[in-house]
Amino acid sequence: MSSPVREDTMTTTPVLSVEGLKVATASGEEILHGVSFELRPGKILALVGESGSGKTTAGLACLGHFRQGLVHTAGSVQLAGAGQAGNLLDLPESQRRKLRGGAISYVPQDPALSLNPAMRIGDQILEVLQIQGYGSSDADRRARTAEVLAEVGLKNDPAYQRRYPHQLSGGQQQRVGIAMAFACRPAVMVLDEPTTGLDVTTQALVLQTIAQLADRHRVAGLYITHDLAVVAKVADDVAVMLSGEVVEQGPTDQVLYRPQHDYTRKLLAAVPDLAGRRQIGRVTAITGAQAVVPDPAGRPSPEVPEGREGRNLLEVADLQLAYGSNQVLAGISFSLRQGESMMLLGESGSGKTTLSRCIAGLNDDYSGRVCLDSEELAAGTRARTTEQRRRVQYVFQSPFSSLNPRRTICESVEVPLLMTGRMGRKERRRRVREALDQVRLGESYLDRRPRDLSGGERQRAAIARALVNAPSLLVCDEVTSALDVSVQASIIDLLRSLQHESGMSMLFVTHNIALARHISQRMAVLQSGRIVELGSTDEVLDNARHSYTRELLANVPAL
């Protein structure tokens, strides 16, 4: 879709232009149906789309690289300003290789997988410089390595350069990836979801680094992402991709605030926002004003609820855990009421997953007390009673690894039933069908295997597994971070209505503060194993008392 072009983009000539690019699988199925876009010096174009839309394929094609099983069938990639003009895709592989890392470079999605784990980071950067013949001597190249590390905001002393990737944090690894891509001062950088999986503060830092590099050194950037809030922060222009086609293209302001295409509108509607104004999914946002759900009828409660506050379902008192000298949890205390949803917010390494695993009994190394209905739970699931295990259920982060690929959905979902009761096959199947029904998956899913399901469907099945035994407490550990925004919206929607219907309590563990008003009534902010802020969602978001919370809030990208 064409749109009016801004004046300043008219004046600069594109450094890379992709025209009518078509890519197909070896068996002939077309993946990209004629994609076109242009990159200009100093400008960042965001390529937005959900998983499977072909955005990574298009990004890699800019480097003349096609993943195994993919064939380029039509279209061209013109790379100018790199000493020669012409179709990159017509060049022989050896010449394309010389351009990679030099004139055009790539920043991978997951630095933990993309940095060579057995090579020191300094050597990995030096390698690009050596291949490209940067400078005239090895001393030059070493100096450039140190310089580029500083440019991306990392330390650059020799000891730091001698580190291995596993000795760095996720954000540092990603900046090493960017340093590697930027080392030879490329004209074009392709960034493939470089901040997915990073927490907001680190993301803000990485985005800032990218924007500075593009601005100062006139690098043209192609920023591949599914996160529209990030687009608003970093990109000058946006191209929206849907199943192998660019459906909308134009300046960021125009595409994000006056979208033309239905799909763009749908994507935008799924982005969670801090203010909770937008409605993601069908149910309107939960706010602090929403009543705590009372005990559902039919489930006898062992105690008479006290006062208007409702009784505490879960109480955690002075939970501590240390590995050697590393204090992961330093005295955590909080409580969760019946039917309440609480967000446990923290960055990677804050101890939030460890904390939720302790509560669920998956980690038994802790000291302190975890009480369910005022009854202290033993450390570790093995020491807990069947009933206690039934009442606390856990949903894992990645639905791609938490479902056994060899089992059908029914076989996976019925596991908790096998553990807790002696019911017959038919009865179990009936319960599983009910649970699948609750997560809006039909009966037809019973006998399918995870590989036939999309990421969102898998996560629904994983949630069904947690629900099949009607738990009192659902612990959701980053359940949406592996999913696309629109899928995230539907999962949030689902969890919210499930909680509403069943009256269970929910501990929603995440690093994504933007979800707060959509899912939780109260929230706790975790920093280095301590709760630094605890209060109702509104209180925390509107009047954050701790500087750390304020910093997090300031770094949230918003539309």
Add this chain to the structure above:
Amino acid sequence: MTSIILRRLATSVLILLAVSVLVFVATLLLPGDPAQAILGQQATPERLAALREQMNLNDPAWQRYLSWLGGLLTGDFGVSAASGGPVADLLGERIAASLVLLTAASIISIPAGLLVGTYSALRHGHTGDHVVTGTSLVLAALPEFVIGIALVTLFSTTVFPILPSVTMAPPGEAVWNYPLQLVLPVMTLVLMVTPYIARMMRATMLEVLDSGYVEMARLKGVPERQVILRHALPHALSPVAQVVAIQLAWMAGGVVVVEFLFRYPGIGQALVDAVANRDVQVVQALSILVAAVYIVVNLLADAVGILTNPKLRTGGAR
């Protein structure tokens, strides 16, 4: 890192001790009386009793075990019942001969396995790959004596009568003075071991080639040769090292059949003869030796695993 290796070493010593107990008990259970075996059917009861006394056969089993173990630790392997000479003298030459065989076979089969496996992975799905996987599967399925006999038929009988089928070094002369006689036994061992190494190498290499860091290296513009050698190979080696270790250890035991087949004067032959002659001391010494080889090569494989993985070398401090 040193603590990991020290722990492995300690475990190895414990395993060797356990093996020594097993070997000792197993030889106790061997049918027949060593004294009777040495003196023959016509021996008088007095001479048998005297010999038993001399060989300490009347002591309780645990006492004999301890004195044997003490001997092992001080390098004294006892006296051969069959020849009457010290076991160490008897086996020295045999061990050297077998070591020649094993070393030659490993020097050829390890690089060959790694190369063939890597080639196969790089040609994944092409004809070269299919040929390698097919051939290696067939070879892996054949027992060593079938391969040995096939080689003998092929190279020392009617087809190409170019190599000797048996080893016939005069006693007292080193086997390596007759290199032609080594070819067939070595070739048999190589054909036995290489397929396993190649198949494992192919599998791990395919996995590594599919990894993010190999794709990243290519996108960084690293030449293909360097991608393979610097980014892919080191990561593929550590799982393969385990298989290589198992194969080397297997060779140390499997050499028995091959040596018997080619009448090669190594430890395999010695072991077969010793069992036939009820030469308990020699059987014990050889069993312990083979077990020690197993443990040492597995220890080496663990060391390779540690060396190629910086996470194990440096600890995970952030």
